Amino acid sequence: MNEIMPYVFAILTGIFTTVEATVNAQLGRIVTPKIATLHSLFVGLLVMLIANILNGTLGQYSKVSNVEFQWLIGGIFGALIIYLMTLTIPKLGVTITLTIVITSQILSSFYIDTFILKQQQLELTKIIGAFLVVMGLYFIMDK
Known part of the structure; x- marks a missing residue:
């Protein structure tokens, strides 16, 4: 639990x-x-x-x-x-604002964990995941 x-x-x-x-x-x-x-x-x-x-x-x-x-x-x-x-x-609006906020949180935390705190390794799968997050933002914001 x-x-x-x-x-x-x-x-x-x-x-x-x-x-x-x-x-x-x-x-x-x-x-x-x-x-x-x-x-x-x-x-x-x-x-x-x-x-x-x-x-x-x-x-x-x-x-x-x-x-x-x-x-x-x-x-x-x-x-x-x-x-x-x-x-x-x-x-x-709430959706676009928080999607931008969450995307920027994910990207900045990925950078901090990988390059500053060195708690994660830079891997292709994580780069692809970050790219997909940005693509999700694009689709949420698409008019």
């Missing part, structure tokens, strides 16, 4: 990403994209604060001060992701 949980979590992450992007884009239409981003991050902060308090893990936050700077800037990317999706979805 434990072997399947990472796959379940990945599927849920995909679903939650779609729902979050849709909700934030709709909120951004009512208020502004920047306010929608701020609200999303504030609600997320409250949820994670409560979760850490309930789990008794909030004290571990003090370890953050001992971490190298480059591992502390993830929140910048998180804010930009929410903001840019809030701007993009009203213009391109």
Whole structure:
């Protein structure tokens, strides 16, 4: 059962990403994209604060001060992701926006795993898979 949980979590992450992007884009239409981003991050902060308090893990936050700077800037990317999706979805729609996002995630993660972290080998089958992902994007965007 434990072997399947990472796959379940990945599927849920995909679903939650779609729902979050849709909700934030709709909120951004009512208020502004920047306010929608701020609200999303504030609600997320409250949820994670409560979760850490309930789990008794909030004290571990003090370890953050001992971490190298480059591992502390993830929140910048998180804010930009929410903001840019809030701007993009009203213009391109959820499907095209997230297909572009997912394609760019796959290609950039393939590059990072292969050339930076060296956790994967560069293989023809993986190159073909990346090409097929790009072709999928092309077909989704084709008018």
